[in-house]
Amino acid sequence: MDTAVWLQSGLTAPILLPLTGALLAFVMRRRATPIGLLSVVALLGAVILQVPSLFADGPQRLAIGGWGAPLGVDLYADGLSVAMLLMTAVVGLGISLYAAAYFRDTPARGQAFWPLWLLLLTALNALFLSADIFNLYVTLEILGLSAVALTAIAGGADALVGAMRYLLVSLLGSLAYLLGVALLYHAYGTVDIALLAERIAAEPATWAAMGLMSAGLMLKTALFPLHFWLPPAHASAAAPVSAALSALVVKGSFYLLVRLWIELFGEIAGGVATLLGLLGAAAVLWGSIQALIQTRLKLLIAYSTVAQIGYLFLAFPLAVGTGATAWSGALYLALSHALAKTAMFLVAGNLLRFGGHDRIADLDRVVQRLPLSMAAFALAGVSIMGLPPSGGFIGKWLLLEAALTEGRWGWAIVIILGGVLAATYVFKVVGYAFTQSENPHQAQPVPATMEWVAFALAVAAVLMGLIVSQPLIVLEIGNPFGIQAEVAVQ
């Protein structure tokens, strides 16, 4: 067989596998669960197979159907893309296994879940692989629409209202982004990122596009103060959906913003990077404090997501001057947050199933009654707080290093303070898990799969703090953080 075809199937597999699965699961409703699980396992296999060729050949570009840029739609995979794909596949597998057990008692919801969930994975993978800003718009929309529909699956007024608000926000973000695309296309006659990077110049059209696209993506990523839609949506969805939204979906738009920033806007942005960083800092503090005063576990976790997203945005100002350290820090944080936050939301799902509520003060000795789930929550919490050893610690260490190398104390203090606040809200939950509640409740059994999946993901988040060099090497294949931006200037 021709090697080009191999390559082609390799890069397109992460998109085609879940898409096929989604269609099949939609048509064969009764077999949706096995189809879904099979697709996700195949997806993970396909992504893992990408890693050796990435190491051997470096970043890969594929012109689908032989139509290259500027007319065709190119796929591009470097270390950053593959790292995001891996994160999606691993977390996706965890969520899928969990969902299979979670929806066992409500088959109708399960049948609605699988096609949408596979579609969401399709959109995410396509987003991580696309090299053209219009195609990225399409993936953003598919991602948004499937995420909204998934949120609504939970039924009930809270979930529906949350989904509706989410939909409005998502559409608004996409339209702002699309208007930016229109401006860039008008100014430079292409939507291919690499070509744009060669042509882009500091002029009003670029600035307008940067403003529109960044604002749209910030809205979708729920950066403070545009985060208002996230907690109700993430907290009201079904547990596997909450996990997917917090762990993966917001990372999609964040990834896109990072790409655009590094390749297109970073050099001409000026003070905007500082603005993004300031918003990030505000998000860290505001999100953490909000998390701290929540009385319901799922809302606490959702606000923690707001805070953790803030951390990611600290990289924008820190990358000016330190470059790769800050970006790898933020992305390492994003990857480990995906694992840890999934584990947390899945644990919240277990506790909801177990006690019928998620009031933190009434957790009622779950540490004895669901020890595995609480262990998962605590381990995930270690990563969220950024204590060693955990992926979160590595991310924070790199960010701190970037901040202190340049003597930027303000950012360093925010990074530290956010960690302390995170510890406070995580241990608020853990503390109440030890005490006896005044309102005891009837306990329902929780399937073992649901506990073990959460635990495994939390352990993975911790392990990311011990096995560090390999993920960092993968992230930097193809030099996504460095050289391109400089080439673009010349």
Added chain:
Amino acid sequence: MTPAVLYALTGLGLFVLGLYALIVHAHLLRKILAFNVMGSGVFLVLAGLAGRTASGIPDPVPHAMVITGIVVAVAATALALSLMLRVAGATGRARLPDEHER
């Protein structure tokens, strides 16, 4: 002012108008309509600013984009409308409750 710029400015105007309506109107149907107006505005910008090749034939790429965009918009509108009906069914009102604002 060339017609192309006029189209583009009209498009921008529609975008802003839609955004305004989206923010001030509480009824979900109006919000959904506002999105469609905004979308049309963006499409108008895309089509209006499409470059011309040397022979005067319009660049086909933005048109392809607009068509894709319309497909997406239709799908999004369909989802929004059905979700609106569900919200109205569950809460009795086709608007978002205010207390969760922020």
Added chain:
Amino acid sequence: MTLDAWVPLLVLCSSLVPGLLIFGLDESRVRLRTTLNLAGALTKLALVGVMLWGVAHGHTYEVRIAFLPGLDLALRAGPLALLFLVLSSLLWLVTTIYAIGYLEGSPHRSRFFGFFSLCVTATVGVAMAADMLTFLLFYEMLTLATYPLVVHRGTEVARRAGQVYLAYTIGGGALMLLGIVWLYTLTGTLEFTPRGFVSELDPSHHPALILIFIFLITGLGVKAALIPLHAWLPMAMVAPAPVSALLHAVAVVKAGAFGIVRVVYEVFGVEFSALLGVTLPLAILAAATIIYGSLRAIFQDDLKRRLAFSTVSQVSYIVLGVAIASPIATVGGLVHLVHQGLMKITLFFCAGNLAETLGIHKVSEMNGVGRRMPWTMVAFTVAAFGMIGAPPVAGFITKWYLGLGALDAGQHWVLVVLAASSLLNAAYFLPILHAAWFREPPATWPEEREFGRRETARALLWPPLITALAAVLAGLFAAMPFSPLEWARFIAEQEFTRP
């Protein structure tokens, strides 16, 4: 990897693996759990013994794992590490035996012993950490592993105590992280080196170094319970007695004090620290803590709280010995790391025995208890005399060397502090001893349990007797090879530039 590189890893695993296995055990598997616990503790002790012999004969035990770019995770067992290792592995064995007896029949023992083992794993990690990053990793792991032990009882009071404990330790850890990253951006290395690795830096960095020193010492001072960072320690007394013993004598407080030793000697270097002018403030802080802790101890009626404030006071002897910055005082400080551990763990074991056997929690309930529980009170008395500094118990050696060191360094005010603190120690220990031995016992004890002919359960009685005996032997045979004192001398020789 050579055989020598495996030993530090095995030392870690000898408590980590049993700990993880115990988590998975059903509550009722008492025998298997006990076997695992004891096997782990004995294995660790044996491995540490091997390393002790090896280090004395010039071996180095070192293992490294690639971590961040430019930074490894590294474990190394040098003389200083071994001082702490021997202490913690020895006391872990004793505490495990005690805890098995103490918790007999109480719920959630698998969870308890699981975290107990993690705690010791973290402690030996702290001891063997070869650089600041590895140290931080285990230091934070220690915080996390002790939290479930503090809140073990699951009461509202325990939960609050846990929150306070975390508020202090996490805050301190955050400051340490800041200091460590800052240090790294200045030096590009974090590796512990005898006599420090920062003295080569340009003098323009000295203000930054002073701030880093403050950050690190604050972070470590939380666990070492230096004032004003000590408030968590008396609150954490809600935990079961073996946990208190562990917190005070082996793990948490010692990790803080040990960290201060590491930072002063092997990050900054003690002579360079003196040059920076940071040792005198540290000495004053330590002295203030010694006096303050003792003063507060006098007014506590709750026995465990009195002991807790006594710990606040005693641990600062170690810091004081470090901060006097003379070779002789260093010996006094280092050796107290061991001596305080032996004596304080004895006292906590005895307090636990009184509570378990007779329901005594307060000093005012201890009248005549020496007649009911003579062996326990003998151990208590020995340890208390040691704390006061009476020969031949080990505490005397400490004070002797601290005093000599202070004279040597020309810091005569330290003698006043030592004398005052000995008086205060006497003031809060002697009334207890007097009441226990010379007052009439009450007709009934608050909550008495019968143990047949023995005064209390065997597993509760032997540990304090063993540790009390060890405290006496450490004092009597201080000049023998491998005694804590000789080992501390061995270390001190390496930390000072020989003239």
